[in-house]
Amino acid sequence: MNPNKSPFRYVPWFMRDLAIWPGSLFLLASVGLAFAIRKVSRSFMGDISITEAQEAVTMIQGQTFHAILLVAVLMAMGGVIGTDQHRGWYRAWFSKPIAPWWYYLQRFLLAAVLVLMMPLVFGLGLSLFTTGGTGITSALLGIIALGFLLYGSAVMLASVFTSRDWLIVFIVAFFQNQVATFSRMGLIKPPPWMRVLHDALPPTHLIDTTGPMLSGNALLHVAGYGVAMLLAALLLLKYRPLGSGGRA
Amino acid sequence: MIQFDQVGKTYTALVTRKRVDALSDFSLEMRRGEVVGIAGPNGAGKSTLISLLMGFLQPTSGSVRIDGKPPRAYVESSGVSYLTELVNLPPRWKVPTALSRLATLAGVPASERDGKVRETMARLGLEEHAAKQVKQLSKGNLQRLGLAQALLGDFDIVVLDEPTHGLDPLWTQRFRDVVAELRRPDRVIVIASHNLDELERLADRVAILNRGRLQRVVEHGGAVTESAARAWRVAFEGTPDFGGAFAGATAVEGRPGVWRVTATGAELSAALARLLTDGAVLTECAPEESRLETAFRTAVQS
Numbered sequence A: 001m002n003p004n005k006s007p008f009r010y011v012p013w014f015m016r017d018l019a020i021w022p023g024s025l026f027l028l029a030s031v032g033l034a035f036a037i038r039k040v041s042r043s044f045m046g047d048i049s050i051t052e053a054q055e056a057v058t059m060i061q062g063q064t065f066h067a068i069l070l071v072a073v074l075m076a077m078g079g080v081i082g083t084d085q086h087r088g089w090y091r092a093w094f095s096k097p098i099a100p101w102w103y104y105l106q107r108f109l110l111a112a113v114l115v116l117m118m119p120l121v122f123g124l125g126l127s128l129f130t131t132g133g134t135g136i137t138s139a140l141l142g143i144i145a146l147g148f149l150l151y152g153s154a155v156m157l158a159s160v161f162t163s164r165d166w167l168i169v170f171i172v173a174f175f176q177n178q179v180a181t182f183s184r185m186g187l188i189k190p191p192p193w194m195r196v197l198h199d200a201l202p203p204t205h206l207i208d209t210t211g212p213m214l215s216g217n218a219l220l221h222v223a224g225y226g227v228a229m230l231l232a233a234l235l236l237l238k239y240r241p242l243g244s245g246g247r248a
Numbered sequence B: 001m002i003q004f005d006q007v008g009k010t011y012t013a014l015v016t017r018k019r020v021d022a023l024s025d026f027s028l029e030m031r032r033g034e035v036v037g038i039a040g041p042n043g044a045g046k047s048t049l050i051s052l053l054m055g056f057l058q059p060t061s062g063s064v065r066i067d068g069k070p071p072r073a074y075v076e077s078s079g080v081s082y083l084t085e086l087v088n089l090p091p092r093w094k095v096p097t098a099l100s101r102l103a104t105l106a107g108v109p110a111s112e113r114d115g116k117v118r119e120t121m122a123r124l125g126l127e128e129h130a131a132k133q134v135k136q137l138s139k140g141n142l143q144r145l146g147l148a149q150a151l152l153g154d155f156d157i158v159v160l161d162e163p164t165h166g167l168d169p170l171w172t173q174r175f176r177d178v179v180a181e182l183r184r185p186d187r188v189i190v191i192a193s194h195n196l197d198e199l200e201r202l203a204d205r206v207a208i209l210n211r212g213r214l215q216r217v218v219e220h221g222g223a224v225t226e227s228a229a230r231a232w233r234v235a236f237e238g239t240p241d242f243g244g245a246f247a248g249a250t251a252v253e254g255r256p257g258v259w260r261v262t263a264t265g266a267e268l269s270a271a272l273a274r275l276l277t278d279g280a281v282l283t284e285c286a287p288e289e290s291r292l293e294t295a296f297r298t299a300v301q302s
Helices: A011-045 A050-077 A082-087 A100-129 A138-159 A165-184 A192-200 A216-239 B046-054 B071-078 B095-106 B110-123 B139-150 B169-182 B196-202 B265-277 B291-301
Strands: B002-012 B019-030 B035-039 B061-066 B081-083 B157-161 B188-193 B205-210 B213-219 B230-237 B258-263 B281-287
Touching: A011 A050, A011 A100, A050 A100, A050 A138, A050 A165, A100 A138, A100 A216, A138 A165, A138 A216, A165 A192, B002 B046, B019 B046, B019 B061, B019 B213, B035 B046, B035 B196, B046 B061, B046 B071, B046 B157, B046 B188, B061 B071, B081 B139, B095 B110, B095 B139, B110 B139, B139 B157, B139 B169, B169 B188, B169 B196, B188 B196, B196 B205, B196 B291, B205 B291, B213 B291, B230 B265, B258 B265, B265 B281
Parallel strands: B035 B188, B035 B205, B081 B157, B157 B188
Antiparallel strands: B002 B019, B002 B061, B205 B213, B230 B258, B230 B281
C-alpha cells in the first residue's frame, strides 16, 4: 500500500458532516424564511419600487443575520474539540498520522465556508420570491466573515478545555452585547471592573450585520482578537496533551 | 525503537491539589520485532503508560522517545495501530462508515479504501453487522470494531490496550492468530492486559507494573528460574502412592490419584521417574500457575 498522506484527505468527510448538520438545517431555514418573506411582502407591502424592494431585502438580510449569526456559528462549531476529548474519540483519530491542530483548523475553515454560504442561499431564495434581488452586500459578507472569525475562534479556544464551549461563548456574547447596548442607551454606567472585563473579552458587540463594514480600530480589534484566539487554540492543540488521565 | 527513560507521571487534582503518582521511575526499551506485554493489577499504571506512549499525556519527569522523537511527533508523522481499552466512536456511525473514515485518516488510498474496509470486516467477523450503528454493537462486537480500526493502517507500532476485553473464547483465540499475523521484524507490538494467560502466549517479554512502578520484566521462558520451587498438579491412572514417593505431596480431596506438590522441576522429574519406572501411568502433570502468574503474584505481593 502506498499511503495517502495528503493533509487534505479527510476534507470530504468534514464536508459531508457539515452538509448533513447543520448545513441541511441552514438550507431548509433559508429557503423557508425566504418563502415566508414572500408571503408577508405580498400581504403587507403591496406594490413598491425596485429600489425600495432592494433596500428592504438588504435590510432583511442584515436583520436576519443579526439575529442568527451567533447561533449559526455555535451550531457549526459547538463542541468541535471538546466533544472529541470528552467522549474519548480523539484516541482513534489521533493515533493516525495527522496533527490535531491541522485536523481542527480544516474543520474551522470548512465551517466558515458553510456559514458564509448562508447569506448566498438565503439571498438566492429572496431573489426568487421577491423583486428586491439577493440583498447581499460586500459589507454583509465582510461582517459575517469577521463574526465567524470572532465567534468561531472563541468556540475553538473554549473547546480545547470543555465540550460546553458554546455555552461559554454564548454567555460572553450576551454579556458584551448587553453592556454595550445599555451603555450606549445610557441605561447603566458600568462599574470599573465591568468596563475592564468588557474591554478584555472578545468584542462581539462590534459585530453588527445591519451596519456598515467595520473599519479602523474596530476592524483591527475584531480581526486581531479573532486571529489571536485562533492561534492560541492551534498552539494549545499542538503543545497541550489531549488526554487528562490514563483513560481520559 | 521505544524508549521509556525514568518516566514519572503524577496527576494533581484541580481543586484539592491532591497528587497521585500513577507512574514512577519507569524505564524500559521496546525493540523492533518483539511483542511486549504490560501486566499489572487495576490502578497499576498500565493505561497511563499507554497514554504516555501515544503522546496523549506528557510525563511529569523522565522522557519517552519513539525512534528518537517525542511520541506525539512520531504518531503525527508515522501513525500507530492503537486499540483503546474503551472503544469510543461516534454512536451513530455505521460500522463500514466508521472504518472508512478511520482508514482515510490512517492514509489508506481512496482507491483501496473500500477493499481494505471489506477485508478488515471479514477478518474480524463484522460483515453481519455492516448495517448496524456503533451504538447497536454488543461489547464484544465493539471490541472487534476497535481492533478492526487499529488494523487499517500499516504501521510499525501496534498498541493494544486490554485487547480481549469482552471477547468470547472463540474470538479470543482468533485474536491470538491476528497478533501472530501482525508480528514482523520491523514492528513492535505492545499489549497491556490483565489476562496473564494471554500475555504468556503472545508476549516475548512481560513488564509487570504495580502501584506505578516496574516490578520486574519476565522474559519468555526465562526470568523465573527452573530452580525455583513451584506448585504442581500431578495425576495418575489408578492410585499409586505418590505421597510415599515424594515427601510433602498431598492428595487432592475427592479426586483419587490427583496430587498437589511443591517442588523444583528437577525434584519432580526425579520423583516421577521413580514412579514411572515402577509402572505408574501418568495422566497429568502441570504447574498450578504459569511462570508469569508466579512472577506476577510475587511482584504484586512484594
